[in-house]
Amino acid sequence: MPKRILNKRYKILGHFLFWLTSISFLCFIFYLYSQEINVALVAKALITNIGFAISVYLNLYVLIPRLLKKKSYIFYVFWLVLLLTLSSAFIQFIIVYPLRHVLGMSDRFSTFSTDTHSAFFFATFFYVLVSSFLKFIKDWLSMQDLNYKLAKIEKEKLEAELKTLKGQLNPHFLFNSLNNIYSLALTKSDKVPELILKLSDLMRHIIYESRENYISLVKEIEFVDNFIALQKIRTSEKTRIVYSRMADIPSAKIAPLLFEPFIDNAFKHGLPGTENSDFIDIGFSFQENGFLIFKLRNNYEETELWNKNNSGIGIENVKQRLEHLYDRNEYSLTITKQNQVFSVLLKLKLK
Template structure:
């Protein structure tokens, strides 16, 4: 409240200072023109500035908010001309002439000539132009400050949301992996120790290596290698799992843990147990883009929980939206009869965040 009153007081003081400077400036012009300085010059300067002030404040408080800010430019120009005309007449007729004896106005000024009206018209236009520019510049500065605050708030909100999404992703992934280990431990499989080691590598990647918004593409592909190897252990030997990847030699970066939910979804909800079960996973990359393709067959079970099944994929969509511009990624997910496919195209970054 105190800050608001202080700003209002400073604003009023600024306006008073502006008009005092204007009065002094006109007095100086009158002195140069007549080579004398007296009360008449001061009175004329005050009267003329009163006319300017009427036009300026009507423009600032009525014409600009009602027409200019709403982009009604024709209406604004029309009413501005009307305002300038009436303001000029106001100075000449309503102020100068009733006080002409006191002001000792010259005969030329008393004649209401067209030349005098034009002089007041363009002088008023000059003042309106200056004050309009100052107002628009002030509004622009306020808008920039507001945009900065909004961007800062949005950035903080984004960072909090990404942290929350990663927090949801890690338990989701851990839950699925532990289920795999538990299933094998029930039959005393010799594969359990190797599975635990691979899970340890995967969790290290999630907890330590993927803490940034962008990580090395090479590390992320290594994570996918381990994840697919982990998933291979628990599926039937006759399942066709085809995995292709490029030889990563560049130092490109991508957002971490984008592929795991799709691959996990293929192993968990695909592979209905037929002789033709398959999962095709492939990566292809050039200097600027990475393409991820996945396709698998599936059969939706009767007790399928669609509400909780898409948590990981929903998180991927949100992270893509937050971390990449709209022209930096493309995600296509298709489900046709018994085939599920995913295509994700990503713009490669040249540095991490």
């Protein structure tokens, strides 16, 4: 049986049990006054609950969605009071005319009076209040469940995008780096063993260490060191590359692979080959208030990818993960493109 139909049946059963309990309770209350059980007593309890039900369901399915949820508070209160008044009058009218004479009702609940009307009015109000409270609790729980599911979907989406980012980085960067290292090996460069070790550390970080939401800042900075060192292999000697960072790295945690998309794009798209003018400036600094500052600047040409308003999946992934993993007061990201210079300023609260 489909879950939707099953839930609907449970809902109907719940309502049925609620009103059955209410009728039984009112039968007991009326018995305390009349000290006898007869058809008239059950009829009064049934008619009273019909009046209660009219107010409850009109409030739940008409007044709340059409007035209260739309913040029409004055109209909601007006129609609610009118509904309670008419419902209470309905209960008394049915009990007094004609059930009082047909079934021989003789107690004070069968007499139309101001006191009796007030009693039914506040009893009806109590049922409306309780049912409204239960509805709000149910709606709140449903909203919490929906928010949880949306957060889970968003997390899974970000994880999938991060995996896609890793998948794009692995073959592209790996093959380029291996080709460059191979070229150095042919010239028997002394840098080859060191570069192979850096490449190994870099791949280990991408595949294994960056699986968690937060990782050691030390490991992430080491990854950036290795990444920049390997990128420099294929960069022209005329390109000015400045990389600076703090000597003492704080013992803190950070979301992984936040800087790699910006650095990768700087090397990939930010070096158009303009003679003696290509540059990349990358810097890390640390503030005493616990914020890490990442700055990046590089030149580009108007024909480059930046001019097409397409920052790529990597940078979009960074924006979404920052929003998902950090509070709004824990980070700020500013990206500017001006005078053929691409700039990034990321301030991030360390964990």
